[in-house]
Amino acid sequence: MQFQDAIKTCFNKYLQFEGRASRSEYWWFFLFMILAIIVAEILGQNIGTIVGLGLMLPHLTVEVRRLHDINKSGWWVLLKLIPLLNLLLLYWLIKRGDPKINQFGAPSNNPLHEVS
Template sequence: MQWYLSVLKKYAVLRGRARRKEYWMFSLFNVLVASIISMVCVLFASPEVGVSVLCLYLLLVAFPGFAVTVRRLHDIDRSGWWILISCIPVIGPFILLYFNFCAGTTGENRFGEDPKGI
């Protein structure tokens, strides 16, 4: 939970680096929260309300998700502009997924200190 909250606290920070753990824990909690919202809305509300609440949640976490992805790219010593590779149909999202699985550069790189060392 601390990883999820730390990303939300740094929602507008595009500088620095993010560890794999920070990125993937944020992604995991996003999936869990979205699933819980979906289940609760299906069980206790109409489908229209469920879709509206889910869309509102996804809009609220869209920019923090973008920011943590940029910081994750910085950790592997790539510019944040590499996020645009996901716009390439079919293969682009898989390339970005591969980048998110890559280990970060050891030590300091041009985007800052190693987050594991801090």
């Protein structure tokens, strides 16, 4: 998945917690979010806060779908709140997705989905 495709997909699935998201979809959107917040902060602190809050929900949904891709419940996203255990969440976000159908559906149609 390319950078633009990931951003479009994440905004189109703004409130969709079900399904799966590939590594590339998650990490491209994460990069977009960081860059958008940096640019907005340069323009003004209040603008950066507004942009950060506006991107929080699509980031949460793609993060939950990313956990679904490795056959984990989206509730594991709460590991962010526990120091040191959030490293486990980071590992899972980096991990290659399940190449087969799992309880959350089929893998995305991304040709890079199974690349390690």
